[in-house]
Amino acid sequence: MHTRVLSMRAYNNKNFLKILVSLHKSDTIKILFPSMCLMALYSYGIYFVEIEYLRLSSKSIVSNVGLVHSLLGFVLSLLLVFRTNTAYDRWWEGRKLWGKLVNDSRNFAIKINTLLGDNVKDKQQIAKYLKLFPHFLSRHLSKESTRLVLDEDYSDLEHKLKHHSPVELIYLLTAKLAQLKKDGKITDNELIYMDSQLSGFLDVCGGCERIKNTPIPFSYSSFIKKFIVVYVLALPVAYVVNIGYFMIPLTVFVFYVLMSLEVIAEEIEDPFNNDENDLPTESIAQNIERNIDLILNKA
Secondary structure, three states: OOOOOOOOOOOOOOOHHHHHHOOOOOOHHHHHHHHHHHHHHHHHHHHHHHHHHOOOOOOOHHHHHHHHHHHHHHHHHHHHHHHHHHHHHHHHHHHHHHHHHHHHHHHHHHHHHHHHOOOHHHHHHHHHHHHHHHHHHHHHHOOOOOOOOOOHHHHHHHHHOOOOHHHHHHHHHHHHHHHHHHOOOOOHHHHHHHHHHHHHHHHHHHHHHHHHHOOOOHHHHHHHHHHHHHHHHHHHHHHHHHHHHHHHHHHHHHHHHHHHHHHHHHHHOOOOOOOOOOOOHHHHHHHHHHHHHHHHOOO
16 A cells, blocks of 8 residues: 655764754754743843843852752753653653564464465455554554545445544454354464464554553643753853853753753654654554565465
């Protein structure tokens, strides 16, 4: 079937300079640029008030705020490490589930090819279901409609898949196996042998839905954002009397670094939205298609 492939950004991690200067759709500097400009204006305002208007010196009481600021920085770093690790664990768990789907699809195709032998018609119908499943699952997880514009060869299935397409597709596949058993084309033991593989497909679907439907609690994410903003807003207040004008770009840089970690964590904690940093589920689905065709053409 022909679908538009949306995949994660590929890069050569040894090409340091290219990575350093390149900008892409999900680059945090593009996302945070308006906020960085506001932070620069705020820092200039603090500089003007404390240095130009109040004419405070490094010996003023304001400089003592830096001590508290340093302690808060340690706490913030721990929170960001936990936040980033949690988000990446969700991304990696999603990748492991799709890896399991690749393996289960290959194993099932091998079993079907072996057990059905020269029964080409039934093998092709089962292969059709197998090749459709990862595509429907990818659409289902990416918040797009689960109804695909199918090729003419698959149009007979479109009216049967209306609600939860991945589960309905496994239902059709199970019904097909039951019919093969009823027709005497496979035995009871062979049906049980293949039915255990079908459970693996639904396990992958359920695992991905758990990641999709269980985001990081809003209060936790909101607290980190507020903590970052308050921390950065206090930065020029505490240090502008010591650093002076250079506190303006330094404040903007600290804001960019800290908030970028939060933005990256937000993006990868839901790995099924087809963004640049998300899992290439459509590419994996097409790879499954090729594997199934290769296995069944061995007959």
